[in-house]
Amino acid sequence: MIKYLNSISFxxxxxxxxxxxxxxxxxxxxxxxxxxxxDPNDWFLEDEENQGEEDDExxxxxxxxxxxxxxxxxxxxxxxxxxxxxSGNAILLLQYFKWDLDRVLxxxxxxxxxxxxxxxxxxxxxxxxxxxxxxxxxxxxxxxQSNDDSFYSLSCGHGPYxxxxxxxxxxxxxxxxxxxxxxxxxxxxxxxxxxTYENWKDLxxxxxxxxxxxxxxxxxxxxxxxxxxxxxxxxxxAIRYSGVGRPNDVVECHCGTRFCFSCGSEKHNPVxxxxxxxxxxxxxxxxESLKLIKSTCKPCYHCGMPTERIMGCNHIxxxxxxxxxxxxxxxxxxxxWKTHGQHTGGFxxxxxxxxxEGKKADESAAIVKQESDRFLHYFTRYFNHDMLMKHAIKxxxxxxxxxxxxxxxxxxxNPDFLQEAIELLIECRRILKYTYVFGFYLSDNVAGKTFxxxxxANAEGITEELSESVYxxxxxxxxxxxxxxVRVTKKYxxxxxxxxxxxxxxxxxxxxxxxxxxxxxx
Numbered sequence: 477m478i479k480y481l482n483s484i485s486f487x488x489x490x491x492x493x494x495x496x497x498x499x500x501x502x503x504x505x506x507x508x509x510x511x512x513x514x515d516p517n518d519w520f521l522e523d524e525e526n527q528g529e530e531d532d533e534x535x536x537x538x539x540x541x542x543x544x545x546x547x548x549x550x551x552x553x554x555x556x557x558x559x560x561x562x563s564g565n566a567i568l569l570l571q572y573f574k575w576d577l578d579r580v581l582x583x584x585x586x587x588x589x590x591x592x593x594x595x596x597x598x599x600x601x602x603x604x605x606x607x608x609x610x611x612x613x614x615x616x617x618x619x620x621q622s623n624d625d626s627f628y629s630l631s632c633g634h635g636p637y638x639x640x641x642x643x644x645x646x647x648x649x650x651x652x653x654x655x656x657x658x659x660x661x662x663x664x665x666x667x668x669x670x671x672t673y674e675n676w677k678d679l680x681x682x683x684x685x686x687x688x689x690x691x692x693x694x695x696x697x698x699x700x701x702x703x704x705x706x707x708x709x710x711x712x713x714a715i716r717y718s719g720v721g722r723p724n725d726v727v728e729c730h731c732g733t734r735f736c737f738s739c740g741s742e743k744h745n746p747v748x749x750x751x752x753x754x755x756x757x758x759x760x761x762x763x764e765s766l767k768l769i770k771s772t773c774k775p776c777y778h779c780g781m782p783t784e785r786i787m788g789c790n791h792i793x794x795x796x797x798x799x800x801x802x803x804x805x806x807x808x809x810x811x812x813w814k815t816h817g818q819h820t821g822g823f824x825x826x827x828x829x830x831x832x833e834g835k836k837a838d839e840s841a842a843i844v845k846q847e848s849d850r851f852l853h854y855f856t857r858y859f860n861h862d863m864l865m866k867h868a869i870k871x872x873x874x875x876x877x878x879x880x881x882x883x884x885x886x887x888x889x890n891p892d893f894l895q896e897a898i899e900l901l902i903e904c905r906r907i908l909k910y911t912y913v914f915g916f917y918l919s920d921n922v923a924g925k926t927f928x929x930x931x932x933a934n935a936e937g938i939t940e941e942l943s944e945s946v947y948x949x950x951x952x953x954x955x956x957x958x959x960x961x962v963r964v965t966k967k968y969x970x971x972x973x974x975x976x977x978x979x980x981x982x983x984x985x986x987x988x989x990x991x992x993x994x995x996x997x998x
Contacts, residue, residue: 541712544693564672565598572596574699597670599631614638634664642679650684655691708733746976747910755913778803854916865905872898882950893959897946904939938965
């Protein structure tokens with residue numbers, strides 16, 4: 477369910493889908509669709525039991541990047557007034573205490589300020605060293621500097637380092653450290669003193685300073701359960717939740733990015749957050765790849781190099797030109813080829829396999845391969861819909877405006893239905909993508925799985941027909957046909973998702989194959 481961030485939630489009064497007979501809405505014509513009040517997000521439906529309860533809905537608000545920075549600095553100023561430290565050092569303390577201002581002020585800092593400051597990377601007065609003389613040489617680039625303004629040092633006084641070397645150092649740190657840049661230290665290798673945001677402002681390029689604050693804000697948000705960072709890397713906004721607990725709502729940032737507030741990922745219904753985390757882990761886990769290699773390859777008897785059998789022969793030669801040892805061995809029993817002959821059933825028919833450890837290993841590998849093949853089936857289809865979704869997004873962002881203008885000039889009609897169609901196509905691809913994640917974790921023994929897969933296939937059919945309409949040449953666009961396709965697809969996809977989310981209580985009112993044939997053909 478999409479939530480507007482001014483606490484207003486999407487509710488489409490014209491698309492209240494009930495479990496009536498599918499044929500009743502299959503016959504609906506495009507004239508029933510109110511395109512004049514078009515909003516591409518209208519088709520996200522709110523649960524019936526929540527409609528009319530806007531006053532009780534949790535409140536979401538957007539904090540833009542500057543607002544986040546101001547809040548962080550305000551907290552730092554409150555702390556600095558209490559402990560007589562600079563605003564930059566106060567931020568280092570807040571980082572150390574996971575941005576919990578109350579925890580800092582509750583007494584832990586005051587019990588042993590020196591220890592806490594040292595652990596937080598704050599340079600203490602008794603650790604500061606004598607300043608270097610004027611007209612010195614930078615000990616990094618060995619260039620003579622004509623005045624003190626050319627040099628810069630932290631409170632520790634290490635140096636002399638010229639500002640040019642500091643700038644290069646911070647840029648290199650930004651390139652290599654990522655989010656850890658908020659813990660950047662003095663350029664002197666043995667110094668544990670950390671740079672404050674004031675130091676970054678004095679030394680870094682505008683771009684690097686901006687990126688530094690991006691990571692500061694991200695760390696601040698990451699340690700606040702009522703805040704979630706927008707996953708769009710070029711955005712920098714955060715969403716604040718003012719309710720109780722951790723909601724599962726899908727929210728939309730000003731930049732247009734929709735994401736799950738609970739886990740920070742893109743909207744992923746009908747898959748749960750836990751399933752999505754496990755799916756992502758499975759995709760990126762090298763051990764899964766290693767298991768697949770082991771299931772399709774066997775180690776050379778002589779050197780252990782993994783070898784894949786291309787032909788059907790059991791006589792394997794470990795090829796030297798491919799990094800092997802040149803040894804010969806048996807694919808079936810994994811033993812030395814020299815031990816084979818008539819006593820093993822012939823050179824090319826190894827009956828030793830039945831009693832060898834190789835058979836046990838092969839049986840285990842067969843199970844792994846079966847699991848890997850199953851994963852590959854679902855991942856391939858997940859990946860395909862993801863690519864098609866990205867292609868549709870690219871078309872929307874780069875081509876749709878021109879296409880709408882062309883249609884307006886050609887047909888002298890309102891082209892807003894084209895925008896609605898491409899938005900719906902993107903959403904269908906996203907939903908279909910995640911139905912394959914859902915299907916992967918759905919046990920074969922679950923009642924309704926066959927019906928779910930049947931409905932999934934029909935949803936793909938409807939989506940493909942919608943896609944053909946979206947990508948069609950402007951001169952061939954049939955407005956009434958496309959409007960009808962959009963309306964039918966909305967209802968079908970929403971009912972499919974609703975059924976899955978209600979626990980696979982798949983309702984036959986989804987329409988089965990009639991939902992495809994019911995769309996007027998071109």
